[in-house]
Amino acid sequence: MAYFLFFIIFLVFLFLLRKIRYAKLRLPPGSLGLPFIGETLQMISAYKSDNPEPFIDKRVNRYGSIFTSHVFGEPTVFSADPETNRFILMNEKLFESSYPGSISNLLGKHSLLLLKGSLHKKMHSLTMSFSNSTIIKDHLLFHIDRLIRLNMDSWSDRVLLMEEAKKITFELTVKQLMSFDPDEWTENLRKEYMLVINGFFTLPFPLFSATYRKAIKARTKVAEALTLVVRQRRKESDISQEKKNDILGALLASGEQLLDEQIVDFMLALLIAGYETTSTIMTLAIKFLTETPLALAQLKEEHEQIRARSEPEAPLEWTDYKSMEFTQCIVNETLRVANIIGAVFRRATTDIDIKGYTIPKGWKVIASFRAVHLNAEHFKEARTFNPWRWQNNNNSEAVPSPVNVFTPFGGGPRLCPGYELARVVLSVFLHRMVTRFSWVPAEEDKVVFFPTTRTLKRYPIILKRREETRSSIGIGNTADTGRQKEN
Numbered sequence: 218m219a220y221f222l223f224f225i226i227f228l229v230f231l232f233l234l235r236k237i238r239y240a241k242l243r244l245p246p247g248s249l250g251l252p253f254i255g256e257t258l259q260m261i262s263a264y265k266s267d268n269p270e271p272f273i274d275k276r277v278n279r280y281g282s283i284f285t286s287h288v289f290g291e292p293t294v295f296s297a298d299p300e301t302n303r304f305i306l307m308n309e310k311l312f313e314s315s316y317p318g319s320i321s322n323l324l325g326k327h328s329l330l331l332l333k334g335s336l337h338k339k340m341h342s343l344t345m346s347f348s349n350s351t352i353i354k355d356h357l358l359f360h361i362d363r364l365i366r367l368n369m370d371s372w373s374d375r376v377l378l379m380e381e382a383k384k385i386t387f388e389l390t391v392k393q394l395m396s397f398d399p400d401e402w403t404e405n406l407r408k409e410y411m412l413v414i415n416g417f418f419t420l421p422f423p424l425f426s427a428t429y430r431k432a433i434k435a436r437t438k439v440a441e442a443l444t445l446v447v448r449q450r451r452k453e454s455d456i457s458q459e460k461k462n463d464i465l466g467a468l469l470a471s472g473e474q475l476l477d478e479q480i481v482d483f484m485l486a487l488l489i490a491g492y493e494t495t496s497t498i499m500t501l502a503i504k505f506l507t508e509t510p511l512a513l514a515q516l517k518e519e520h521e522q523i524r525a526r527s528e529p530e531a532p533l534e535w536t537d538y539k540s541m542e543f544t545q546c547i548v549n550e551t552l553r554v555a556n557i558i559g560a561v562f563r564r565a566t567t568d569i570d571i572k573g574y575t576i577p578k579g580w581k582v583i584a585s586f587r588a589v590h591l592n593a594e595h596f597k598e599a600r601t602f603n604p605w606r607w608q609n610n611n612n613s614e615a616v617p618s619p620v621n622v623f624t625p626f627g628g629g630p631r632l633c634p635g636y637e638l639a640r641v642v643l644s645v646f647l648h649r650m651v652t653r654f655s656w657v658p659a660e661e662d663k664v665v666f667f668p669t670t671r672t673l674k675r676y677p678i679i680l681k682r683r684e685e686t687r688s689s690i691g692i693g694n695t696a697d698t699g700r701q702k703e704n
């Protein structure tokens with residue numbers, strides 16, 4: 218009993234101490250909730266509703282678009298204001314990247330998302346140069362199209378679209394990273410990856426969470442597999458002069474003298490970054506299109522025109538991609554409504570004055586993109602999927618919004634290096650999808666937004682192949698860098 222009393226007094230003391238420390242600063246309005254727990258429970262229960270951003274919306278209404286809360290053990294400032302978000306993104310020195318423990322442990326400290334300073338800058342630009350439009354046009358587009366068709370060839374009449382999309386994006390990233398074509402090895406690696414990703418939204422304490430334990434174990438396995446690949450490549454590049462045109466090759470040739478561990482962390486994280494994100498967008502684009510038949514019809518027409526210009530199964534060309542205007546409206550609108558990365562996480566490196574408030578040094582800062590993208594002030598009827606809002610000369614009510622409020626790929630020094638690649642993958646996927654198939658949903662499925670955006674049932678659909686579109690491409694028939702079988 219005495220202990221209990223002591224504990225209560227201790228809590229009250231902490232509470233007062235906190236009040237005194239922050240009284241001098243003009244904090245953004247809001248509530249820090251209880252000591253330790255803060256508003257974490259309110260946050261978790263809020264997301265059980267259908268609303269995509271209930272926790273933030275409620276507080277924006279009460280306090281304005283910058284507010285204080287206390288979640289997951291830390292005082293946190295939320296921003297739902299486009300200007301502030303932009304300021305946060307552009308000022309890497311004031312706001313350093315800071316992701317929850319589970320995510321950063323599983324990604325590894327040498328992953329791009331967690332690197333800082335000059336090494337980050339160098340590695341970011343290296344990643345960019347392997348995902349920019351030149352390399353996509355000259356090298357990746359061919360493989361993107363080929364791997365998408367190859368996967369579609371093997372589809373049965375009923376597929377879980379999310380699963381198929383994940384398989385495609387994983388194979389593509391493996392190709393881009395280390396030039397391997399899909400085989401059993403890739404598929405086994407992917408199974409381990411799924412376990413790693415499951416651990417992202419757990420508490421990072423092995424004692425409490427079996428999912429987290431499994432994720433850590435899977436991460437070790439993935440890292441071992443990748444380490445073997447790195448060692449093998451080091452050996453190969455010692456004996457032969459032939460350089461492979463992939464990210465692993467670039468890492469080894471970067472002149473940075475990177476350790477195996479650094480390269481492995483980097484690759485492991487890149488495989489995660491491009492995997493769930495792009496595949497979820499692929500799935501949701503199809504779901505939104507299915508529910509918007511007018512848009513689907515217009516998209517089909519755009520792609521039939523491209524097909525009409527060449528042989529039925531001819532590879533897509535860069536000019537084809539560049540002619541997909543309406544497709545880009547679909548891509549943008551899907552990114553806007555779905556918000557795969559709904560927010561980015563930072564930490565204030567010093568006391569920061571912003572919009573008349575002070576964010577204290579050491580506080581967590583969450584810049585919410587979703588809250589902006591779904592705000593009716595910036596996008597009329599913001600919750601409605603309306604791809605036409607992105608058309609230049611459409612006088613419809615749903616204003617095309619100024620560019621700086623739309624940040625699906627973030628911005629500043631941490632702008633997603635895969636932004637162009639993701640767009641191309643999505644466009645090619647949509648092209649092959651609408652020219653090869655018609656489909657209907659096999660079951661009712663629902664989009665949920667927490668902890669990640671996804672559909673509950675992985676979007677099962679029933680497919681009908683249009684004419685005979687099964688292509689005759691095989692894995693082995695490219696002159697390019699197939700996976701060398703070791704052992």
Ligand code: HEM
Nearest residue numbers: 329330490491494495498558561625626627631633635639
């Ligand atoms: C629809 C697909 C995608 C979306 C919506 C997306 C979104 C984002 C966002 C918002 C960030 C910024 C995170 C931050 O500022 O803290 C980011 C970072 C990143 N993305 Fe993507 N991404 C997508 C696809 C990809 C792909 C295909 C790749 C693979 C090349 C990729 C690789 C990365 C990496 C490595 C980072 C970390 C960058 C850094 O911290 O410097 N992403 N992504």
Ligand SMILES: *[C@@H]1O[C@H](CO)[C@@H](O)[C@H](O)[C@H]1NC(C)=O
Nearest residue numbers: 345346347348349350351352
């Ligand atoms: C893309 O990166 C390559 C280096 O890999 C560079 O030569 C090229 O100029 C870049 N292209 C663009 C459009 O930035």
Ligand SMILES: *[C@@H]1O[C@H](CO)[C@@H](O)[C@H](O)[C@H]1NC(C)=O
Nearest residue numbers: 603605606608611612613615
């Ligand atoms: C303009 O947008 C509306 C929907 O907001 C759409 O029905 C219409 O077809 C679009 N007009 C053009 C010219 O694309």
Ligand SMILES: *[C@@H]1O[C@H](CO)[C@@H](O)[C@H](O)[C@H]1NC(C)=O
Nearest residue numbers: 545546549607608620623625
């Ligand atoms: C899609 O969004 C990007 C910004 O991410 C913008 O630059 C582009 O113009 C938009 N596309 C269309 C068709 O509006």
